[in-house]
Structure formats: structure tokens, C-alpha cells
Amino acid sequence: MSAFVIADNIISPLGFTSSENFEQLKQKKTGVQRLETSELSSEPVCAALVDTLILNSEFSKLNSKTEFTRLEKMVLLSINDCLKQNSNIDVASKKTLIILSTTKGNIDLLDSSLAAKFDKKRVYLWETANVISQHFNNPNKPIIVSNACISGVLAIILGKRLLETNQYDTIIVSGVDILTQFVVSGFQSFKAISTEVAKPYDAKRDGISLGEGCGTVVLTNQESRIKSQEPRIVVSGGASSNDANHISGPSRTGDGLFLAIDKTLKESNINPSEVSYISGHGTATLYNDDMESIALTDAQLANVPMNSLKSYFGHTLGAAGVIESIIGIHSMRENTLIGTYNFSELGVTMPINIIKNTASAEINNCLKTAAGFGGCNAAVFFQKVENN
Amino acid sequence: MKAKKYITSYCSIKNGKVNVNGKELFSDSSLPSVDFIKSVYKHFQLNYPKFYKMDHLSKLAFIASDLLLKSNPIMQKYAAEDVSIIIANSASSLEIDTEHQNTISDKNNYFPSPAVFVYTLPNILIGEIAIRNCIKGENTFFIFDKFDSDFMGSYNNSLLDSNKAKCSISGWVDFYENKYQAFLLTIEKEQGILNIEHNSEQLNKLYNN
Numbered sequence: 001m002s003a004f005v006i007a008d009n010i011i012s013p014l015g016f017t018s019s020e021n022f023e024q025l026k027q028k029k030t031g032v033q034r035l036e037t038s039e040l041s042s043e044p045v046c047a048a049l050v051d052t053l054i055l056n057s058e059f060s061k062l063n064s065k066t067e068f069t070r071l072e073k074m075v076l077l078s079i080n081d082c083l084k085q086n087s088n089i090d091v092a093s094k095k096t097l098i099i100l101s102t103t104k105g106n107i108d109l110l111d112s113s114l115a116a117k118f119d120k121k122r123v124y125l126w127e128t129a130n131v132i133s134q135h136f137n138n139p140n141k142p143i144i145v146s147n148a149c150i151s152g153v154l155a156i157i158l159g160k161r162l163l164e165t166n167q168y169d170t171i172i173v174s175g176v177d178i179l180t181q182f183v184v185s186g187f188q189s190f191k192a193i194s195t196e197v198a199k200p201y202d203a204k205r206d207g208i209s210l211g212e213g214c215g216t217v218v219l220t221n222q223e224s225r226i227k228s229q230e231p232r233i234v235v236s237g238g239a240s241s242n243d244a245n246h247i248s249g250p251s252r253t254g255d256g257l258f259l260a261i262d263k264t265l266k267e268s269n270i271n272p273s274e275v276s277y278i279s280g281h282g283t284a285t286l287y288n289d290d291m292e293s294i295a296l297t298d299a300q301l302a303n304v305p306m307n308s309l310k311s312y313f314g315h316t317l318g319a320a321g322v323i324e325s326i327i328g329i330h331s332m333r334e335n336t337l338i339g340t341y342n343f344s345e346l347g348v349t350m351p352i353n354i355i356k357n358t359a360s361a362e363i364n365n366c367l368k369t370a371a372g373f374g375g376c377n378a379a380v381f382f383q384k385v386e387n388n
Numbered sequence: 389m390k391a392k393k394y395i396t397s398y399c400s401i402k403n404g405k406v407n408v409n410g411k412e413l414f415s416d417s418s419l420p421s422v423d424f425i426k427s428v429y430k431h432f433q434l435n436y437p438k439f440y441k442m443d444h445l446s447k448l449a450f451i452a453s454d455l456l457l458k459s460n461p462i463m464q465k466y467a468a469e470d471v472s473i474i475i476a477n478s479a480s481s482l483e484i485d486t487e488h489q490n491t492i493s494d495k496n497n498y499f500p501s502p503a504v505f506v507y508t509l510p511n512i513l514i515g516e517i518a519i520r521n522c523i524k525g526e527n528t529f530f531i532f533d534k535f536d537s538d539f540m541g542s543y544n545n546s547l548l549d550s551n552k553a554k555c556s557i558s559g560w561v562d563f564y565e566n567k568y569q570a571f572l573l574t575i576e577k578e579q580g581i582l583n584i585e586h587n588s589e590q591l592n593k594l595y596n597n
Contacts, residue, residue: 110489125531144531147511185492186505242518248506374515
């Protein structure tokens with residue numbers, strides 16, 4: 001049984017649909033800006049922030065009378081766009097499940113200035129998910145994955161696995177996180193944030209750029225729900241692993257990520273030589289990017305064209321795996337490899353094939369990888385399949 | 389026909405009591421949650437210096453997993469990549485989230501710390517269990533309003549059925565506003581000494597016990 005992708009959306013500073021976002025990437029435009037003053041930090045910070053005025057203006061088009069948080073508005077807009085794209089999606093069906101991927105959810109409600117506006121329980125991730133699922137009259141209890149920066153990839157893998165049980169025929173996977181002082185101050189305390197736009201895999205990289213946004217992919221096991229003109233794209237495998245090494249640093253050997261990639265390719269019945277494109281994690285910290293280069297070399301993938309999208313979207317945490325997978329899906333549809341913004345000279349332990357400039361290429365499949373705090377790693381594999 | 393799966397060990401920590409495989413091994417209802425967790429650690433002489441760096445949620449998970457795996461040393465039987473860790477809770481990491489928020493809310497007393505911030509993710513406790521026991525398999529942290537035996541039971545069974553794991557450490561670890569509960573179990577294809585079938589009904593029974 002296959003898990004087909006039948007709709008997708010990205011909400012980011014680069015746009016409110018996947019197509020808008022993909023167009024911006026093709027033109028090498030980044031959403032990461034240097035913010036001289038912001039509520040995020042007392043010092044200037046580079047981050048990819050969704051304009052609240054635009055968000056509210058887009059949200060007002062939904063004519064909702066209920067009060068929603070900033071994070072919830074992004075998810076509602078994102079799912080709503082997917083439903084508009086494909087009328088075969090029945091969000092209110094008993095066979096449709098919503099999976100929410102987030103690291104921090106409505107964490108801005110811990111800040112006293114916002115807390116008064118909402119019920120105290122709104123900061124619980126399950127309540128956030130309930131509010132979203134109720135808005136769409138979905139009858140099932142939503143599932144929440146909160147597993148650091150691999151959450152989004154895990155949520156897509158989970159969606160595929162749940163479709164295989166036949167309990168559901170449609171899974172809506174939304175990944176979301178917002179930028180808050182909470183998150184920025186934490187990464188600043190780790191001294192992990194670059195003073196400029198992040199430079200993934202580059203010799204001069206010196207840390208991450210943070211971002212915010214939402215990505216939604218809708219998966220189904222019903223081939224009839226695919227819009228006829230679209231190439232068929234399936235999720236064919238996925239796995240997670242743990243380094244069992246350190247809670248806040250990646251393994252030096254890359255063995256955890258290697259395991260996740262190896263299991264994913266085996267489940268997909270694919271040899272490393274058949275992989276067309278890798279969407280890496282590429283946070284632009286020294287250790288993460290080195291670790292990835294070692295794991296990919298061990299997996300015999302060092303020559304495969306690869307990019308990181310973190311210098312376009314910033315690190316969107318629980319949304320990253322979904323947003324970056326969607327760009328991978330559009331790369332396959334448009335046979336376009338997106339160049340890595342701000343990458344000029346390779347500077348990782350093992351030589352890997354980082355895409356510098358956006359170019360046309362036949363892309364039959366995409367391997368998306370992720371790694372996160374807690375020593376976790378994940379990989380998921382998307383494939384184009386012939387129309388019947 | 390899918391092979392049966394079994395609950396081969398379990399550990400429950402709640403209401404000042406520690407129960408392993410149905411036996412109460414320790415109880416002290418006089419202590420507040422944080423002190424109780426420390427007293428369990430000392431009582432069982434778990435001897436793991438990293439314990440003191442952990443937040444309360446990870447400490448609770450660490451103790452429950454250590455007692456669980458002492459009663460059933462699964463890592464002697466399985467390869468590191470064949471053991472999964474699938475855990476859920478209700479409050480995510482809100483206990484330490486609040487602590488981190490308190491370090492940044494006052495501009496005149498601003499002191500965010502990486503040692504605190506790193507724990508503001510619930511899956512860190514999975515990482516702590518993985519590091520302690522050298523476990524490298526599938527790992528996922530879920531959030532539910534309450535223990536969902538249907539979902540957790542069937543998801544773990546599907547991992548074992550599809551050979552994505554040969555043994556799974558699963559359950560519930562929650563700590564917020566002085567309330568705590570840990571319920572961890574091992575799930576295997578062999579009966580083990582307990583001979584309890586792994587299904588939603590048994591999970592509920594042991595969780596509520």
C-alpha cells in the first residue's frame with residue numbers, strides 16, 4: 001500500500017503557499033533577516049519571522065469568530081490551503097486524522113502579557129491540537145509528535161505507517177513552531193546563533209539562524225484522490241534512531257543518522273546509487289554539519305546532490321521536517337535542484353556534494369534527513385511513481 | 389495472523405510508591421514529588437552522576453527506566469538498533485519551560501542557561517534513557533491529554549510486527565506542578581516471566597493499578 005502526497009502548504013516569511021515559497025527559493029531569496037530591534041532579543045538577531053500583520057490579514061479571510069493564537073492561525077491557514085487545493089480531502093471524515101508536529105506549541109502563552117487572553121490549558125500541546133481539529137470538525141483525537149528537530153520528519157513517517165494499518169485513509173500532517181524570546185534566548189545561551197544568515201556546510205559557518213512557520217502535507221492511501229495532472233509522489237520509507245551519545249551534541253561518528261538512513265533506504269528498496277537528491281538537516285553549526293558529512297559518506301551518498309534550506313527558512317524546529325520535505329516534493333515535481341543560500345566553500349569533515357546554484361535535473365526521489373537535541377535522528381524517502 | 393506481543397516487565401512510580409512487575413519495592417508518601425524522586429534514587433543506589441544534572445521529568449524517567457531494565461536486562465538480548473523507545477505525556481516539558489521562562493521574563497535579572505534550556509524538550513528523557521543503556525532504535529515522544537492505551541498499544545505492536553523494533557520500551561512519564569507519574573514497560577514477542585499479553589486492556593489495568 002502506498003502513501004501518496006495529495007496536497008501541501010507552506011506558511012513562511014517567503015509566502016503563504018508552497019508555490020510562492022518555491023518560487024522565492026528558485027530566485028534565491030531568503031526569509032532570514034537581520035532584526036536590529038525585536039521582541040525576540042535585546043540584541044540584534046538574524047531570524048526568519050512571519051509578518052504578524054500579513055498573518056492576521058490572511059487569517060481574517062477565514063471569517064473565524066473564535067480567538068486563536070499566532071501559532072494556531074498558521075496551522076489553520078496551512079490546512080485550509082490544502083483543503084482548497086484538493087476537494088477529495090474530507091477533513092470531517094472518521095477516516096481522516098490530523099497529526100501535529102511541534103516542539104513548543106503555544107509557548108508564548110507562558111509570557112504573562114499573553115497568558116491572560118487564553119485559558120491556562122491552551123499552553124498544553126494537546127489542547128492546541130484539539131482546538132485545530134475542532135475548527136475543521138475532525139472527529140478523531142489528533143496525535144501530537146514533540147521530538148525536537150526531527151518532529152516533522154517523524155510525523156510524516158508516522159502518517160505513512162498509520163495509513164498502512166487501514167484505520168485511516170487520509171492523514172493531515174502539520175508541522176509548526178513560532179519564534180519567541182523563549183526559543184531565541186535558549187539558543188543564544190548555547191551560543192549557537194550566527195550573527196549573519198546561516199551558512200550551511202560552509203567553511204565559514206558559525207551557527208544557526210532561527211525561523212518560524214508551518215508546513216502541511218496531506219497523505220492518502222487512496223490513489224483515486226490524486227489530482228490527475230500531478231506526478232504521483234509517495235512516501236516509501238522512513239526511520240528514526242538515537243545516537244545514545246549526548247543530549248545536546250551530535251555523535252562525532254554519525255552512526256545514529258547512518259542507521260536512520262540505512263533503514264529508510266532498505267525499506268524503500270533503493271540502493272544508495274539510485275538516490276537523486278538529499279535535503280539535509282544543515283543547521284550550520286560546526287558539529288551538526290560535520291556529523292552529517294560523515295554519516296552520508298558511510299551511507300555511500302557523498303556524491304548525491306544535497307542542500308540545506310535552513311539559510312532560506314531559518315531553523316523552524318518542529319516545522320522544519322515538513323516544510324523542507326515539501327520543498328523536496330516540489331523539487332521532484334519541477335525537476336529543479338535548489339541551491340544552498342549563502343554556501344560558497346565546503347568546510348565539513350568529509351567531501352559531500354552541496355548544491356551551490358539552482359539547476360534543472362531529473363529528480364526521481366528525495367531523501368530528507370533530520371537530527372535533533374536528545375541525540376535523535378530521522379530520515380524519510382519520497383519517490384516519484386509512474387501514472388497508471 | 390500476527391504473533392502475540394507481551395508485556396515482559398513494567399515499572400510504575402506514583403503516589404509515593406514504586407512498583408516493579410507488580411511488587412511494591414518502595415514507598416514514602418510523606419515527601420513532596422521532587423524529594424520523593426531523589427529518595428527513590430538513593431534508596432535503590434542507582435549511582436549515575438549525570439542524574440543530578442537532569443530536570444525533574446528526566447530524573448523520573450531515568451529512575452523508572454533503570455528499575456525496569458534492572459528487572460529485565462533486555463540489552464543483553466537485543467542489538468542497540470533493535471530496541472525502540474516510545475514515550476508520551478500530557479504536560480510536555482512545561483515544568484522546566486516555566487523555569488526557563490522565569491530566567492528571561494525580567495530584563496534586570498536575565499540569566500538563561502543552556503543547562504536548563506536543553507531540557508525544554510520532552511524527548512530529552514528518551515535521550516537520557518538511550519545514553520544510559522546504549523539504545524539506538526526508533527524513538528518518538530507523543531503528547532496526549534491522558535495515557536492513550538489504544539494508540540500506544542497498537543503503535544508499539546505495529547513496530548514489532550514490521551520488525552522496525554524487536555523490543556520496545558514504552559509508557560508514560562509526566563511531571564508538572566508537583567504532580568508526577570511514571571509507567572514504563574518493555575514489550576517483546578516472547579512471553580517472559582510475567583506472561584501478560586500486550587494489549588490496550590492490560591495497559592490500562594497496569595497503568596491504573
